[in-house]
Structure formats: structure tokens, C-alpha cells
Amino acid sequence: MSTKTVVTDIKQVTVRFSGDSGDGMQLSGTLFSTLSAIFGNEISTFPDFPAEIRAPQGSLQGVSGFQVRIGEKDVYNSGDKADVLVAMNPAALKVNAQHLKRGSIVIYDTDSFEEKDLEKANYQTQEPFKELGLEQVHPIGVAITSLTKASLEDSGMEGKDILRSKNMFALGLVCWLFNRPLEIADQLLQQKFAKKQTVMKANIKALTDGYNYGHNIHLTTATYRVEPAATEKGFYTDICGNTATAYGLIAAAEKAGVQLFLGSYPITPATDILHELAKRKDFGVKALQMEDEIAGITSAIGASFAGCLAATSTSGPGLALKSEALGLAVMTELPLVVIDVQRGGPSTGLPTKSEQTDLNQALYGRNGESPVVVVAANSPTNCFDSAFEASKIALEHMTPVVLLTDGYIANGSAAWKIPDMAQYPEIKPPYVQKYYDGTAKEWKPYLRDPETLVRYWAVPGTPGYTHRVGGLEKDRLTGAISTLPDNHQKMVNTRADKIKRIAEHLPEQEVLGDKDADTLIVGWGGTYGHLLEAMIQLRDSGKKVALAHFRHLNPLPKNTHDLLKQYAKVIVAEQNNGQFAAYLSGRFKDVSHLYRYNKVEGQPFKVSELVEAFTKIIEEK
Amino acid sequence: MNATTIQEQTRLPKDYKSAIPVRWCPGCGDYAILSSLHRAMAELNIEPHETAVISGIGCSSRLPYYMSTYGFHSIHGRAAAIATGVKVANPNLNVWVTTGDGDSMAIGGNHFIHAVRRNIDINIVLFNNKIYGLTKGQYSPTSDRGFISKSSPYGTVEEPFRPAELTFGARGTFFARSLDVDVKNLTDMLVEAARHKGTAVVEVLQNCVIFNDGIHSKISDREWRADNTLLLQHGEKMIFGKEGNRGIVLEGWNLKAVTIGKDGYTLDDVLIHDATTKDNTLHMKLALMDLSNGLPVALGVIRRVEGPTYEREVERQIAEVKGRSPQNSLTQFLLNSPNVWEVK
Numbered sequence: 001m002s003t004k005t006v007v008t009d010i011k012q013v014t015v016r017f018s019g020d021s022g023d024g025m026q027l028s029g030t031l032f033s034t035l036s037a038i039f040g041n042e043i044s045t046f047p048d049f050p051a052e053i054r055a056p057q058g059s060l061q062g063v064s065g066f067q068v069r070i071g072e073k074d075v076y077n078s079g080d081k082a083d084v085l086v087a088m089n090p091a092a093l094k095v096n097a098q099h100l101k102r103g104s105i106v107i108y109d110t111d112s113f114e115e116k117d118l119e120k121a122n123y124q125t126q127e128p129f130k131e132l133g134l135e136q137v138h139p140i141g142v143a144i145t146s147l148t149k150a151s152l153e154d155s156g157m158e159g160k161d162i163l164r165s166k167n168m169f170a171l172g173l174v175c176w177l178f179n180r181p182l183e184i185a186d187q188l189l190q191q192k193f194a195k196k197q198t199v200m201k202a203n204i205k206a207l208t209d210g211y212n213y214g215h216n217i218h219l220t221t222a223t224y225r226v227e228p229a230a231t232e233k234g235f236y237t238d239i240c241g242n243t244a245t246a247y248g249l250i251a252a253a254e255k256a257g258v259q260l261f262l263g264s265y266p267i268t269p270a271t272d273i274l275h276e277l278a279k280r281k282d283f284g285v286k287a288l289q290m291e292d293e294i295a296g297i298t299s300a301i302g303a304s305f306a307g308c309l310a311a312t313s314t315s316g317p318g319l320a321l322k323s324e325a326l327g328l329a330v331m332t333e334l335p336l337v338v339i340d341v342q343r344g345g346p347s348t349g350l351p352t353k354s355e356q357t358d359l360n361q362a363l364y365g366r367n368g369e370s371p372v373v374v375v376a377a378n379s380p381t382n383c384f385d386s387a388f389e390a391s392k393i394a395l396e397h398m399t400p401v402v403l404l405t406d407g408y409i410a411n412g413s414a415a416w417k418i419p420d421m422a423q424y425p426e427i428k429p430p431y432v433q434k435y436y437d438g439t440a441k442e443w444k445p446y447l448r449d450p451e452t453l454v455r456y457w458a459v460p461g462t463p464g465y466t467h468r469v470g471g472l473e474k475d476r477l478t479g480a481i482s483t484l485p486d487n488h489q490k491m492v493n494t495r496a497d498k499i500k501r502i503a504e505h506l507p508e509q510e511v512l513g514d515k516d517a518d519t520l521i522v523g524w525g526g527t528y529g530h531l532l533e534a535m536i537q538l539r540d541s542g543k544k545v546a547l548a549h550f551r552h553l554n555p556l557p558k559n560t561h562d563l564l565k566q567y568a569k570v571i572v573a574e575q576n577n578g579q580f581a582a583y584l585s586g587r588f589k590d591v592s593h594l595y596r597y598n599k600v601e602g603q604p605f606k607v608s609e610l611v612e613a614f615t616k617i618i619e620e621k
Numbered sequence: 622m623n624a625t626t627i628q629e630q631t632r633l634p635k636d637y638k639s640a641i642p643v644r645w646c647p648g649c650g651d652y653a654i655l656s657s658l659h660r661a662m663a664e665l666n667i668e669p670h671e672t673a674v675i676s677g678i679g680c681s682s683r684l685p686y687y688m689s690t691y692g693f694h695s696i697h698g699r700a701a702a703i704a705t706g707v708k709v710a711n712p713n714l715n716v717w718v719t720t721g722d723g724d725s726m727a728i729g730g731n732h733f734i735h736a737v738r739r740n741i742d743i744n745i746v747l748f749n750n751k752i753y754g755l756t757k758g759q760y761s762p763t764s765d766r767g768f769i770s771k772s773s774p775y776g777t778v779e780e781p782f783r784p785a786e787l788t789f790g791a792r793g794t795f796f797a798r799s800l801d802v803d804v805k806n807l808t809d810m811l812v813e814a815a816r817h818k819g820t821a822v823v824e825v826l827q828n829c830v831i832f833n834d835g836i837h838s839k840i841s842d843r844e845w846r847a848d849n850t851l852l853l854q855h856g857e858k859m860i861f862g863k864e865g866n867r868g869i870v871l872e873g874w875n876l877k878a879v880t881i882g883k884d885g886y887t888l889d890d891v892l893i894h895d896a897t898t899k900d901n902t903l904h905m906k907l908a909l910m911d912l913s914n915g916l917p918v919a920l921g922v923i924r925r926v927e928g929p930t931y932e933r934e935v936e937r938q939i940a941e942v943k944g945r946s947p948q949n950s951l952t953q954f955l956l957n958s959p960n961v962w963e964v965k
Contacts, residue, residue: 038962191959237961251951261710263702281942283951286709286935291735295702298695298732302675302706305693306714310706328696418955460691460707460714463670468639468685470694471678480641481686 006222007179012071013226014079015174017167018096019088021064022054024167028086029066030413031171035184037238037415040228041070044380044529045240046078046604047411051268051351058112058120063095070178073229074536077529078412080606084177086170088112088144090128091121097132105138105220107173109166111145140219144169144210151209155202165206172210179225182211235418241380241410242269245313245339245403246276248387250283251419253309255388256395256427261308262287263299265318268351269407270341273313293321297338301325304334305469307459309391311337316345316358319402320365326400327366330495332469333446333455335394335429337387338372342406344602353602354407356525356575362402363554363583369492371499373401374553376525380409381416386551388424395429397502398454404553406575408604409526432456432465445469445479453498502555509557513539513546519618520567524550524580527605531573534610541611543618553580556587564591571617573597573610632666634659639689650801650827651680654748655687657804658717661811662690665715672715675704677724680755680829681748684719698729701736704743705931712932715815716743723753726762726782737791740819741931746811747784747822748801750829751836758832770832784824785908785923789901795821796908797922800841801828806852806920813922819930826918840918849912853921855896858888861917868892869907869916876906878916896925 015032017025026047033043046067055062069079081101087093087108100106106129118128125131129139148169152162168189175182186204193200213219239247253260262285264274277287286303290296297312304310314322319340329336342358344350362374373393377386383405390403432443435456445467448455458465467479475482476490511520513535523531528549535547548563550556564570564584570593572581578596585594595617599605637659645651662672672690676682678697685692691714695703700718708716725733725747736743752770753759759772763784767776788796795817799807807825814821826837839845851861851869859869866881868891879886896904904924910916948954955961 034960038960040962040964188960231964233964235956235961235963237955237958247951247955254951259710261706263706281939282946282948283954284939284943286939288705288709288935290702290705291731294699295705295732295735298699298702299706299709301695302693302703302708303710304706305691305703306673306707306710308710310710324696325699332693418952418961421950421952460673461671461711463668466670466689466691468688468692468694470685470692471696472694 008222013083014069015084016067016082017086018065018092021062023088028167028171033068036070038184042075042229044069044075044078045413060091063092072227076533090118102136107140109144110141111143168203168206169210172207173214176211176214238413239416240413241383242272244383245387246273248384252388252391259308260285261303261310263296264313265293265296267315267318270313270315293318297322297325313339315341315343323365327370328471329400330370333398336400337390339403341410350602359579376404378528380412380414392427406526432458444477503558508559511546511548514544517544517546518568519545520570521547522572530605533607537611561588571595632663634663637662648830653801657807660808667715674717675700676719679721679724681721701732709932718745722749722761722763734791737793737820739931744814744821747824748827750827752833754829788822789905794819794926794928796924798824798920802841851917853894858891896922
């Protein structure tokens, strides 16, 4: 065909790949985001998959999606609604109907839109688009299944195996639509399937044929180009939050010159941290899959006692199981990083969905007066810095630190400039030898640094400093068991004070947007990208507004109180029923002008909804 | 002979005692266990600062306070998991766990079996007094069916665990049994446990003088001990009794206690103890011998077999992987990973 397709330049686009959980949509999506990042775009991804590994084929429960947003710049989140949907079956179309923009393109596999397929997805009619009210979209039917079969009939693979390359044919179509160079995709496939030559060749063929098919039959009148971003110079890779968290721990152990230990138990959506660290024996990481959540944290406490940077990774239900042991780490004042990749709750809740509902559990979920440091990561790449910082605080202040991430940033990915570790701060654990070199007589296990109130770390194996720690209340100096009333009061106060004083070592809370705004948006953790974009859109529409997005939740940055008082309206937006808002108003009694925006659907915020809700509050007299 | 035994002994039991006054009830069996542990460590000649004693909750778990070593009195049931972390973190430490039947068989049952299954090189000293002492007298997972206690006023309606069964069920490599009142044998058992590479379980039949006094008296009292116990020794005939004329023979699939020279049994019929056979069937039978089935209670090292230890396997894998692909820095590693691109 000779007709030339018009190439339209666009700033940003959101693509959603959707199909059965066995259709390989996660892989199509990952490859598309990675190759776009390598091409030079900013990316943000959102894998949205069911808890079932393989729900019945073609059913609504089994739909697995992967959303990728790419752009020249300013890609702060994975996007509200899709510009392009790839629907491998009618169930995928139905589930995603509400996530489509007006005028979006829907590429669907005509081979799987037969009567029986429509039935499986509970359609009442034979006209799925009409039935779903999707009259404003551009459906493009492609016989993906039969074309993939034809593409690979000489590949030497079995029929069933051939069908597994359908996702690559679909990816080829999307690559054509967005003018993505196929060379990068080829390279990625070569790396991914290096050990399976037949599969690799088949996938490359299906991908190329999909691309050519789009090109040759002139599938749409226009294709799109998203120009490479003019990003900071350097080397980049794309990374998801869980992997970044694992690397942050490795980086901290490297800085501190200690061994990294992870005690963990598999739990969605945190398990990839265990997977990554189990691989990293090349860094000497000791990652143990223990018999349960409790053994995960207690083995880490043992390793911490013995001198490691010790961590345990989990999600909400696991944190609940770990709470008694976390109290032990508070009492024994040992360094420990507890990573909670939050998911929907309560109980088993929504394992594969994302929420911010564990804040109260992190802050308060223990018996006794039991303060811990709480840090929250705000994006996939920020998981690296947050894990590094959590480790630094734990090691230098001899305290457990809870690092809150969530399913959205843990599984989502973004382009990440490979850090130069020389630019990161030193980590100096308060080893007892440094303070009492050769004069062990002066030392007592609960003797503290007068400024930070941190007790010194005497690691087993060190001569001259044998001592006993434990969960019973300790004498303020000797560490011997003590039930004396005034000693207990003093120890309760000291443990609280020790955590409070960490604020002296934290940066002040940053405010983005208009300094003279009347309205301050407050958020924390994984909602950063959405709140930032909402703020930008509000400012673009002429509103004066600022954003304070918190990463340090306990202790709060020193300027928090002053900051909240500066604004006439403060809107606390979070994916729970107002836990951070309640925490702030409980802490600062005169901060009474808090508005709340809460959504607990297990899904990321939608910027359009945020803008609408915030506008209403801003305009309220 | 092991290197530590040839070395000249330079330490005394008191070197392992802390200054803290011991606060168990007068007459408690725990005193003898503590003293045996001090003696065993002196005999092993281990450095106090290279030793960590970890415990959970319960009377037995107060023990680390009375040691001059590093110690960790943790939370109920978790000592085995904490000890696993300590040992993996630093395989050069001598790691001991002191625990009770409630701590290790009830709330900590899971950690107990998994530590044993992994064969991590720790020594678990299990004080079995068949009662919860610190909470003032409830039945425990090792209390016999029908046992009357504050929480079972009409007698328990459940079967007890037998620690040896759990140990062997978890494919344990070392199990020994001893008595709180036999300091010499108990010291020997603790030494044997420490020398074993892998998880060593020493069940100590211990008397709770307040809440379960005399629970083991048919075994531990001098009057009964010779007739009611059999001290197993590797490579030796299974002979017991005041007169030294009783022996254990195999009849069909079962063990039987016989009198040598009676009913046609001779010394040749008596079994020779082999603690080192891989197959644990006979070890299980020996460990489960009980007065109720007409057999003496076995003491001594019942099983001691070699196997790879968890912490050494972790070290081995690390060395292997590092040898294949050494990593100097995270930045370098990331730069060399797939999917890296440069923005110029």
C-alpha cells in the first residue's frame, strides 16, 4: 500500500494492555514501557492484575491489565484514562470501558469476540461496544489470533505455544501506532529469552509481523510520535518500586560497611523484594525465606543483634503478625527496617490492589508506648532513596524504621537515573568501640549519646562488651531487668524522645507550587505523582495552590506545624479514611482547618477527580 | 578427637556466670541446668564474647541473664527464629537457645520444627517440666492426657507432644535427653550438643518444684533411676537396671526389655546403640520408650548424624556466586545490567 500515514506529534499518551491473566499482557506492557524509556520518553506504569493466577479463561475476574503512560516530560503518574486500549477479549473490553477517554483507540482481537466469548463475559447482546456505551471510541478489529498463527506456522512450535505470542503481535501493532523503533524491542526480547531461542525467535517474528501488519494495511489514518524527553544527562534504567527498595537496602549496607540480612515470608505485593535480594548473593546478601511472618522479623532482629543491617519485607497482614516483634526491637533498641508494601485491607482484603490504609498500623500498631520511625516512599524510583534513608536512620539511631510503600509504586516502574553512590551520605552506626576504645569499664548497655539518646551498639563477638538485652523493661543504665516506677517512666520518655530528636536530622518539609497560596494540598507516600499533576492542572487553570507531600511521617519534619498554619485551607488527600489527617490534627490542636479527600477503592487516584474535588474546596467560601 | 578437647582448659564454670542474682524458686531444676551449662562451656573452652544465649519467655528463658556471654531474652516462642538470624549473620558465634515446653512446643512450635529442619548449627536446651510455671500452673503441650491443672480442672482431653517425635519428624540430626538432677550426664550432653554441627536438641526432664513437683520422679529419683532409665552410649550394649542385667532387644518391629539370662535371652541378643545411622526408625523407638509400655526411658545421645548446616550452606552459596560474578559496587552493577541507556 502506498498511502502514507500521517504522523502526529503528541506530548503524552496512555496505553492500556488488557487480556486474560494468561495472555501475557504484563510482558507486553513492560516491554512497551521499557522500550519507550530507552527511546527517551518519561514513563510511568501501573500493572493491575487479579489475585488469582489463572481465573477462568475469558471471565471478568481474570482480566489483567498493564497501563503505561509515556510522554516527552512531566509524566508524574500512570494516567487516569487510556488513549489506547488493547483488548484481547470481550471481558478486557468490559472491565476497561470506564477507563477509556473519549475518542480513544481500541485495538481488539476479532477472533476472540465470538458469541461464546461474549457469553463468558456476560454480554447480553452481540454488539459489545454499543452495549457498553462505547460510541465515542474508535474500535479497530484485528484478527490477532489467526494472524499470529499464520505468522508462526513455520516456527516449529506447537499450536498452544504459538498462541502465547499473541501478546507480541499486539505489541507490534502498538509499536507501529507510536512509531517505536523495533530494534530496541528486538534487543529486549533477545535478553529476556536468551535461554529459549525458539521462543525468542517466535516472539520477534510475531512482533515484527504485527508492526508490518499495521503499517501495510494502514490500520489507522494517523500514527503518533512522542518525542524523546530532554532529561538530565547520565545512564538510565527503568525500575519498579520493589526492585528499587531492594537496591536501596544494598546501597545502605554498602555505605555502612555491614552485611545485609533479609528475613521474609512471601506475601503479595511485597515478594519481589525477597526475590531480588535472594538473587543478590553476589553482594553477599543473606536473604532468608522463613517459616512465617513472625520468623521473618525475628530472624532479622537476631541478625541485627549480631551486627547486620537487617530488614523484613511484608504487606499489611504481615505487619500485623510482626507487631509484637517490632515492639521487641523498640525495647531492645536495635536497628531494623520493616518494609510494608501496602495493599487493600482489612484482613486479606485486596492483595493485588493498592491503598494507604496501614498508616495507623505503622504508627500505633503495638502494645505499650512503642514509638517507631515511619518513612513513606513517594514513587517507584524514590523507593531507592527511601530504603536507603530508612536504613541510615535505623543504623545511626538504633531503632526500627517502618518504610511504607504501596502496591502502586511497588509494581509500577519509571525511568531511573543510575545513582552515583559517592553523592550519598555516609552511614555511621554508633559502634561501642568508637566511644569507649579500650576502656570497657565505663560502658553500660543502655548508656546513651547525650545528644541523640542513642545507645551504643555492642555486637556479639566483640570482646569486653558482653551484655544481655531483652523485652523486659530495663534499668536506664545497666540494662538489668527493672520494674521500678520512676525508671519505667524515664525509659518510656527516653524512647519517645529518641525518636522525636531524629527530626533534627531530617530535611524540612518542602512546599511546591504557589508560596502565597491560600490552599495547601497535603499528601504522603505513593500518591505524589497524582497530587503533583492535580496541583499543576489547578495552577494552569489560574488557581493559587501549593503541595506539601510528606515522606517523613514520624517524626514529622520540624517545620510541619508552622507550615500547616500558613494556609487558610489544608486539604489532606489520602487513600484511606483520613488517617494522616487525624494524625496531624491530633498532633497540632490548633490546625482545625483540615479538609479531607479520601478514596479507598484499591485503585490509584484519578487526577481529574482530584482536580474537581479540590476546585470545589478552593471555591468554597 | 576434636581440637577443643586437646586444647588446655583455661576457663572455669564461674567465668560464664553473670553478676545478676539468680531468681528461680528455691529447689527449681533450672539451677542445675544453669550450672551444667556453665560447666559445659568451660569444658568446651569457648570465649564468652563469642557466645550468644537466646531465649523466649518462661522460667527457662530467664537463663541468659545469668550468663556472662552475649544474651537475648526475647519474646514468647521466637528464640529459635532469632537464633537462626544470629547464627546466619555470624556463623562463628556459639549460639544456644534455652527454652521450655510451652515456649518451644506451643507458641514456638513452628519455629522449633523449622530450625530443626534447616539444621542450623544452634543448640536448643529444652527444659521439659510439662507445665507452664511462670503463668502459675497450666497444662502444657507435653502434659500427659488427663493431667489436672488450673486450666484443665477435669483433666486434659488431648494427647501430648513428645519433643523427640517432633525433632525426628522435622528430620533432626541430633537429639539427646538428660535429667536436671544428673549434672554430670547433663554437662556431657550439652558438650556433645555443642560439638554437633547442626541443630542439637537436648531435652532436659526438669522438675517444677511449685506447680508440678515430682512429675519426673519415677525416672529421676535415685531409687528408681537405674531400673527406669537406660543411658544410651554409642557403640555400647543397651544395658540397664540396678543389677546391670537388663537389656533391650528387638522383637519383631518392637523393642522389649528383657532380663539377661532369663527366658533364653543372652547378652548377644541385646542391641548395640548406633546413634549415627541415617535411618531414624530405631532412634524414634528408643526415644519413645516409656514406663507405660514397660520400657525404660532413654537418656543420652539418641541420635547424632552429620548433615549440611544451613548457615554454612548460605556461606557456600555466597562464595560460589561471588566467585562467578563478583560485584564491587552497586553503581557498577546497575551500569552493567540490561536495559541501560545513556542520555547524552
